[in-house]
Amino acid sequence: MQIAILGTGPVGRALGRAFSAIGHGVVIGTRDPEQTKQREEWAGLDLPLAAYQDLDADAFINATNGQESLAALRAVGDALNGKVVIDTSNALDFSHGFPPSLFVSNTDSLAERLQRALPEARLVKMFNTMNNQVMGNPRVLGVDSTIFVAGDDVTARQTAASLAADLGWADVFDLGDLTAARGLEMFLPLWVRIFGQLGRAEFNIKVVR
Amino acid sequence: MQIAILGTGPVGRALGRAFSAIGHGVVIGTRDPEQTKQREEWAGLDLPLAAYQDLDADAFINATNGQESLAALRAVGDALNGKVVIDTSNALDFSHGFPPSLFVSNTDSLAERLQRALPEARLVKMFNTMNNQVMGNPRVLGVDSTIFVAGDDVTARQTAASLAADLGWADVFDLGDLTAARGLEMFLPLWVRIFGQLGRAEFNIKVVR
Numbered sequence: 207m208q209i210a211i212l213g214t215g216p217v218g219r220a221l222g223r224a225f226s227a228i229g230h231g232v233v234i235g236t237r238d239p240e241q242t243k244q245r246e247e248w249a250g251l252d253l254p255l256a257a258y259q260d261l262d263a264d265a266f267i268n269a270t271n272g273q274e275s276l277a278a279l280r281a282v283g284d285a286l287n288g289k290v291v292i293d294t295s296n297a298l299d300f301s302h303g304f305p306p307s308l309f310v311s312n313t314d315s316l317a318e319r320l321q322r323a324l325p326e327a328r329l330v331k332m333f334n335t336m337n338n339q340v341m342g343n344p345r346v347l348g349v350d351s352t353i354f355v356a357g358d359d360v361t362a363r364q365t366a367a368s369l370a371a372d373l374g375w376a377d378v379f380d381l382g383d384l385t386a387a388r389g390l391e392m393f394l395p396l397w398v399r400i401f402g403q404l405g406r407a408e409f410n411i412k413v414v415r
Numbered sequence: 416m417q418i419a420i421l422g423t424g425p426v427g428r429a430l431g432r433a434f435s436a437i438g439h440g441v442v443i444g445t446r447d448p449e450q451t452k453q454r455e456e457w458a459g460l461d462l463p464l465a466a467y468q469d470l471d472a473d474a475f476i477n478a479t480n481g482q483e484s485l486a487a488l489r490a491v492g493d494a495l496n497g498k499v500v501i502d503t504s505n506a507l508d509f510s511h512g513f514p515p516s517l518f519v520s521n522t523d524s525l526a527e528r529l530q531r532a533l534p535e536a537r538l539v540k541m542f543n544t545m546n547n548q549v550m551g552n553p554r555v556l557g558v559d560s561t562i563f564v565a566g567d568d569v570t571a572r573q574t575a576a577s578l579a580a581d582l583g584w585a586d587v588f589d590l591g592d593l594t595a596a597r598g599l600e601m602f603l604p605l606w607v608r609i610f611g612q613l614g615r616a617e618f619n620i621k622v623v624r
């Protein structure tokens with residue numbers, strides 16, 4: 207499958223490497239490809255870059271910072287129509303110090319905001335509850351843990367779940383419609399505290415049932 | 416240890432039975448003991464009842480509905496001073512339908528509100544991330560899962576962790592100060608969605624690390 211990943215940060219790079227390594231076609235979207243190529247963290251990374259407005263793919267992954275996600279998706283534009291758009295972003299706001307708060311939560315979510323802004327895209331919330339080192343390589347933890355999917359389109363959720371399975375995720379938990387993204391995004395403050403106490407990001411939760 | 420549990424609902428009854436069964440002294444606090452004794456769900460339950468204002472114990476557990484917790488703790492009053500007070504409550508608000516929202520979250524938490532109202536109590540958030548059927552009987556799930564503690568007083572966290580261990584909890588995760596209660600309470604919307612999809616409450620999360 208041809209996958210376009212929006213965002214050149216750690217999440218975009220990790221997912222780009224992971225999907226490319228298992229044989230999917232990957233292109234990374236960014237505002238300014240020439241500028242991105244000159245960045246230190248891009249050295250040695252063999253992934254094609256394209257400007258947001260030039261992207262086309264079977265599925266898209268939003269791996270931008272939550273504050274920038276709406277602008278990035280809008281820059282891609284009509285190419286998103288009808289496509290599965292996996293949203294990995296979080297609404298973390300560190301501007302008031304630690305612990306971080308969320309800039310949208312409780313009665314709404316970042317994913318729902320993005321879906322409302324792009325009604326023709328088939329948004330699926332996935333990957334946002336774990337660090338990028340775990341997303342593309344679930345086996346790094348030694349034992350199975352859980353990845354969640356939520357979205358209004360059931361076939362889009364199935365496509366996202368299938369992509370997760372391609373990466374080795376054995377426990378893909380379907381939470382139903384996109385209002386479940388509230389719970390997935392509101393997990394982040396707990397994630398941040400677990401991270402703080404462990405002192406490392408290689409962890410995840412497993413739904414024991 | 417003598418434990419006073421505030422609240423006669425499913426959480427209070429389950430924790431009362433569980434702590435009593437392993438040899439702790441348990442008394443259940445309620446507004447009106449005579450009225451509680453006449454309630455159908457109290458039949459056959461061999462646990463002593465006392466009015467909130469008559470409670471005294473080594474440790475207290477708030478098992479009241481989140482909306483009523485502040486009034487219940489205030490009714491207990493000075494007996495809480497210096498004591499470990501384990502807060503199991505959640506800020507769930509179902510008044511606007513499904514999915515529920517939280518009536519306090521993100522930059523504050525119910526536990527922090529209670530601690531501010533009762534500065535002499537040594538508040539610890541624990542038990543709020545799971546159903547009452549799991550709290551007192553973690554082995555019901557077959558494999559280990561995680562229980563969290565958060566609170567400003569480290570010895571109070573240790574006391575709470577020790578009480579959890581008494582019940583069979585093998586993975587007690589210390590999250591540090593009480594601001595971590597935000598994350599623990601904000602986990603509830605995800606809990607509710609997992610519950611909805613599984614169709615049963617006997618589940619919990621494990622921090623895989």
